[in-house]
Amino acid sequence: MTALAVVLAALGACGYALGARLQHAAVHATMDGGGLGLRNQALLVRNPRWLAGLAALGSGAVLHVCALGLAPLSVVQPIGVLALPITVLLNLRERGCSRRDVNPSMVLAVLAATGGLAAFVLLAAGSATPTPVGDDDQFTATQIVAVAVLLLGVVAVATRSKVRCVLFAAGCAVAYGYVSLMARAVAQQVGTWDLLAINLLSVLGIAVAMVAGGWLLQHAYASGPPDLVVACLTVIDPLVAVGLGIGLLGEADHVSGWVATAEALCALVACAGVFALARHHPDNTEHRTSDRLDADQPPTEVPAGTAGHRTSPRPNGSSS
Secondary structure, eight states: OHHHHHHHHHHHHHHHHHHHHHHHHHHHHHHTTSOOOHHHHHHHTTOHHHHHHHHHHHHHHHHHHHHHTTSOHHHHGGGGGGHHHHHHHHHHHHHTOOGGGSOHHHHHHHHHHHHHHHHHHHHHHTTOOOOOOOHHHHHHHHHHHHHHHHHHHHHHHTOOHHHHHHHHHHHHHHHHHHHHHHHHHHHHHHHTTOGGGSOHHHHHHHHHHHHHHHHHHHHHHHHSOHHHHHHHHHHHHHHHHHHHHHHTTOTTTTOOHHHHHHHHHHHHHHHHHHHHHHHHOHHHHHHHHHHHHHHHSOOOOOOTTSTTOOOOOOOTTOOO
16 A cells, blocks of 8 residues: 555656646746736636646645555655656756756755655655544644744745745645645545544645645745745655654654654755755846846946036136
């Protein structure tokens, strides 16, 4: 069952990557140089490209939920990191970049994020134990995630540049990590074939988190490149889900100290890859280069006699 879950989660990651690429393009086409206000948000729901991206994301989510019903949360969730290299390749192709244009630091950042979580998956697959998701666990997770999402959203609104993009994407990732936990709870309940036993509050929590995460995701797309958004999602989302699985469900109760330390190091490497990607992304590099060129260029002298130009005082005794 674990092998099938890994395959389904990998296919779901492909859906996430395609959906991110389509929705990012639709958001920027709708903004047309402006902000993502309520009017533009309303226009998105009628944009065919955005709807196609939504369908791709939905398909990926369905495959991911199926995988969660077959394997532990700490095994399935990190596989979504495959969406990162796929999105990077799609974005580079969209920009018309060749191999010579690719920044080696960016490649190393992607490898660090992808490799860190890939190693985490290998370690978790051999040590995680499937556990049921109780009602008390769901309530505690709801409280923790609600505070975290609200805090990240408020700070993101008060921030600018790519930091704003990272914060919005991080808030979305926290919400989606919570969705994975609740989806596993629902999948376990459905697996008993007693549909009347399904906790409707779990379904409501999933719906609210999906809406809040989707809103944060669109603002992340409006604030930065799609591969940076996907990098935040694919790293922070599984770390949140695994953290909930370990802290609340006890999926790592039988993990040795050495394995736990190795998993923590892999998580740090993955997070470092995300921050490096934010720093060395072509969009940020071009922006910093443009700022340096503007700063080095000497100010243009305004000819005397033009409007707004104050001429120096004439020497004493000169004729007027």
